[in-house]
Amino acid sequence: MDGYEFARGLDHASIVAASERVAWTVDEVLEGRSFDASRPLVPASWVGTNELGFLDRDEQRVLNHCRAFSYAHLLGNFEEFAPPHLGGIVQRDWHEDRARLRALLRFGDEEMKHQQLFRRTEEVLAQSCGHPFVRYFDDDKVRVTALTNAILAHPPLPRFLMVLALEWGTQRHYVESIRDRTEEPGDPLYAEILRAHWVEEAQHVKADALEIAILARQMTRDELTATFDHLLTLGGLVDTAFAGQAAREIETLRQVTGRAFSPEQSDALHETLHGSLSGIMAGVGLSHPRFVDVALELSREGAAKLGIAPRG
Numbered sequence: 216m217d218g219y220e221f222a223r224g225l226d227h228a229s230i231v232a233a234s235e236r237v238a239w240t241v242d243e244v245l246e247g248r249s250f251d252a253s254r255p256l257v258p259a260s261w262v263g264t265n266e267l268g269f270l271d272r273d274e275q276r277v278l279n280h281c282r283a284f285s286y287a288h289l290l291g292n293f294e295e296f297a298p299p300h301l302g303g304i305v306q307r308d309w310h311e312d313r314a315r316l317r318a319l320l321r322f323g324d325e326e327m328k329h330q331q332l333f334r335r336t337e338e339v340l341a342q343s344c345g346h347p348f349v350r351y352f353d354d355d356k357v358r359v360t361a362l363t364n365a366i367l368a369h370p371p372l373p374r375f376l377m378v379l380a381l382e383w384g385t386q387r388h389y390v391e392s393i394r395d396r397t398e399e400p401g402d403p404l405y406a407e408i409l410r411a412h413w414v415e416e417a418q419h420v421k422a423d424a425l426e427i428a429i430l431a432r433q434m435t436r437d438e439l440t441a442t443f444d445h446l447l448t449l450g451g452l453v454d455t456a457f458a459g460q461a462a463r464e465i466e467t468l469r470q471v472t473g474r475a476f477s478p479e480q481s482d483a484l485h486e487t488l489h490g491s492l493s494g495i496m497a498g499v500g501l502s503h504p505r506f507v508d509v510a511l512e513l514s515r516e517g518a519a520k521l522g523i524a525p526r527g
């Protein structure tokens with residue numbers, strides 16, 4: 216579509232058909248199931264604290280469970296802006312192609328279901344692990360409302376690009392961290408949650424590509440370059456949440472183990488946890504070859520702002 220290579224071969228009718236075929240319910244994924252809290256739930260590389268010698272085995276395991284929680288907690292809250300973000304497009308183009316609008320409305324509905332999946336995952340994790348986890352996003356939704364409003368203040372194109380990066384990241388989380396993992400099998404329920412999420416996100420990345428092509432077609436070269444400045448600001452917004460949730464992981468570890476850390480240890484721990492959280496949630500998506508292709512095709516100058524350079 217519109218000459219963009221990244222949108223070639225994609226069409227809304229196929230996206231809707233695939234979405235109907237792979238759909239699942241939250242109960243089908245979680246009902247009556249629990250996590251095996253005697254073991255790590257996510258790959259050690261997701262946490263990145265193995266090199267911190269002042270943590271013992273039990274503390275490493277608690278941090279691993281904290282990371283499993285943080286992933287669900289952050290994605291569930293990040294996805295809150297998706298329905299109004301997509302709804303704005305639907306409202307503007309209400310008389311457009313039926314298949315396109317259905318793809319966007321299903322996309323929004325699926326993100327709402329994912330929010331329910333991740334909230335239930337938080338609860339099942341607390342039950343399985345036998346302790347609560349400290350949350351960055353509060354129950355009164357003050358933080359998530361502020362984040363949602365801040366994201367929606369940016370134009371649609373950088374919003375779609377942020378969603379695209381996060382969504383390509385979910386593919387890596389499932390495929391590379393769970394399905395292709397050979398050294399130690401992952402927790403079966405956690406793997407199932409990642410699988411269920413990805414099979415629907417796999418339709419979203421196609422819908423994103425089509426919307427990105429439609430929006431980009433109407434923009435000048437300078438506007439496309441400036442889109443990446445918006446994307447950097449959006450990256451800063453989610454990074455604040457990464458830093459905040461990394462601090463909550465340390466708080467949970469303190470509560471569960473009673474362990475006291477020196478200021479130096481606390482700093483090292485926070486730096487490591489913040490870095491790994493940002494790496495697994497933003498870094499894996501921004502460096503995904505499919506995202507890199509989209510960024511480069513839209514604007515090489517813009518992509519360079521994210522540190523993305525043409526290959527070879």
Ligand SMILES: [Fe+2]
Binds near residue numbers: 294326329412416
């Ligand atoms: Fe999602």
Ligand SMILES: [Fe+2]
Binds near residue numbers: 326382415416419
């Ligand atoms: Fe999605």
